[in-house]
Amino acid sequence: MSRRARLVMFGLAGAGxxxxxxxxxxxxxxxxxxxxxxxxxxxxxxxxxxxxTDLVTAxxxxxxxxxxxGEEFILFTSVLGVVLILRQMRGEQxxxxxxxxxxxxxxxxxxxxxxxxxxxxxxxxxxxxxxxxHGALTPGGGFQGGVILAAGPLAVFLAxxxxxxxxxxxxxVEELGDAIGAAxxxxxGLGGLVFAGVFFKNFLPLGIPGHLLxxxxxxxxxxxxxxxxxxxxxxxxxxFLDQALVVRSGPGGS
Amino acid sequence: MTVLQIAALAAVxxxxxxxxxxxxxxxxxxxLSVYGMSLTALFFVFQAPDVALSEIVISTVGLPVMILLALxxxxxxxxxxxxxxxx
Amino acid sequence: MSFLPFAIAAWLFxxxxxxxxxxxxxxxAILSLTVVQSATYLVLLGVGYSQGGQAPIFADIPxxxxxxxPVVQVLVLTDIVIEATxxxxxxxxxxxxxxxxxxxxxxxxxxxxx
Numbered sequence: 001m002s003r004r005a006r007l008v009m010f011g012l013a014g015a016g017x018x019x020x021x022x023x024x025x026x027x028x029x030x031x032x033x034x035x036x037x038x039x040x041x042x043x044x045x046x047x048x049x050x051x052x053t054d055l056v057t058a059x060x061x062x063x064x065x066x067x068x069x070g071e072e073f074i075l076f077t078s079v080l081g082v083v084l085i086l087r088q089m090r091g092e093q094x095x096x097x098x099x100x101x102x103x104x105x106x107x108x109x110x111x112x113x114x115x116x117x118x119x120x121x122x123x124x125x126x127x128x129x130x131x132x133x134h135g136a137l138t139p140g141g142g143f144q145g146g147v148i149l150a151a152g153p154l155a156v157f158l159a160x161x162x163x164x165x166x167x168x169x170x171x172x173v174e175e176l177g178d179a180i181g182a183a184x185x186x187x188x189g190l191g192g193l194v195f196a197g198v199f200f201k202n203f204l205p206l207g208i209p210g211h212l213l214x215x216x217x218x219x220x221x222x223x224x225x226x227x228x229x230x231x232x233x234x235x236x237x238x239x240f241l242d243q244a245l246v247v248r249s250g251p252g253g254s
Numbered sequence: 255m256t257v258l259q260i261a262a263l264a265a266v267x268x269x270x271x272x273x274x275x276x277x278x279x280x281x282x283x284x285x286l287s288v289y290g291m292s293l294t295a296l297f298f299v300f301q302a303p304d305v306a307l308s309e310i311v312i313s314t315v316g317l318p319v320m321i322l323l324a325l326x327x328x329x330x331x332x333x334x335x336x337x338x339x340x341x
Numbered sequence: 342m343s344f345l346p347f348a349i350a351a352w353l354f355x356x357x358x359x360x361x362x363x364x365x366x367x368x369x370a371i372l373s374l375t376v377v378q379s380a381t382y383l384v385l386l387g388v389g390y391s392q393g394g395q396a397p398i399f400a401d402i403p404x405x406x407x408x409x410x411p412v413v414q415v416l417v418l419t420d421i422v423i424e425a426t427x428x429x430x431x432x433x434x435x436x437x438x439x440x441x442x443x444x445x446x447x448x449x450x451x452x453x454x455x
Contacts, residue, residue, distance in 0.1 A: 054400070
């Protein structure tokens with residue numbers, strides 16, 4: 001189908017779809033006029049029941065922990081897909097000497113940028129760990145903290161040192177983090193099954209709201225998810241970096 | 255509805271449109287990052303700080319890095335293809 | 342005025358769809374898809390917002406204060422992170438397609454047309 005035909009078709013179908021979409025959305029309660037039940041129930045009982053002050057994290061890793069397990073596996077599977085697709089392409093020609101050459105040709109980073117990224121790395125890691133472990137208390141948690149943690153090793157690349165990044169975060173460590181995090185979250189659920197009789201039921205002491213070690217299994221689940229998300233993002237980053245930065249010669253090429 | 259909410263909504267509407275109409279994928283990536291910032295502001299005024307945190311880490315670190323690297327790889331393939339044709 | 346968030350969500354959805362349909366480059370289509378996805382964030386958060394409600398973080402506000410719905414926030418929060426990895430998968434497919442067909446234009450993906 002030509003581009004023009006596609007656009008004409010979209011004009012017709014899109015207009016019809018837009019009308020239905022707006023009509024459907026108009027049937028929702030007006031903005032600000034909240035009519036739901038779940039939200040109010042959770043807001044009412046959340047802190048007493050779970051001793052967590054951030055109810056979003058409490059929902060994420062406790063009330064609907066089973067959904068999060070599924071979502072976590074979507075994350076795991078899609079990164080697995082990235083690895084499978086990109087590594088198949090990598091298998092072709094890969095000369096170690098050229099990898100070394102690339103390290104130099106890419107080292108266009110200025111001294112100021114290098115110094116700055118050196119300062120950034122520990123700060124990013126500290127912030128990431130803080131956000132992960134304080135998930136149950138303040139905004140944050142495994143999903144957000146995991147991405148911040150993955151940004152730490154990426155700052156090494158920012159300094160023009162791609163191959164050093166491989167020393168800081170070797171592929172095997174990234175993959176292990178991804179896998180251990182994914183399995184760890186499922187194990188938290190199994191712990192509930194073994195010690196409390198129900199999958200993902202809380203089996204740890206609840207503690208006092210606002211304390212770091214409170215809210216039962218929430219910090220544990222948050223750490224597992226943080227590990228998985230940071231591992232997953234690092235694996236995806238390094239696969240793309242490998243593709244884009246390591247120069248391979250074509251058959252008979254340079 | 256507060257003025258801040260209306261302003262954030264307007265920024266999101268403009269940003270989303272800008273991502274779609276940006277002239278080339280490279281500029282689109284940059285606009286996408288700015289659009290992510292406007293979404294972050296929107297989530298913040300909608301009283302969703304957790305979501306805002308999630309959006310800001312994805313739109314500043316997660317997505318742009320991968321898109322830019324994919325673009326670089328594509329350009330590399332193109333150059334290599336041209337070189338092979340010359341030979 | 343209270344329909345504004347939903348109207349903008351519908352607009353983003355349609356604009357993103359237009360971007361996908363009119364794309365002459367797979368990476369363009371992928372970036373437009375993220376705009377379509379952000380429409381769902383607006384709808385979900387718009388449904389869960391209650392006038393005058395505070396963020397559902399009871400660290401420094403009394404437990405009885407009025408707060409917005411945390412359930413929809415969880416849906417959006419995980420969706421954003423997962424969206425990024427799914428986008429990575431799509432980008433990997435686009436890079437692979439470019440390698441195989443020498444073009445990112447959806448028109449040139451011959452294998453899809455047979």
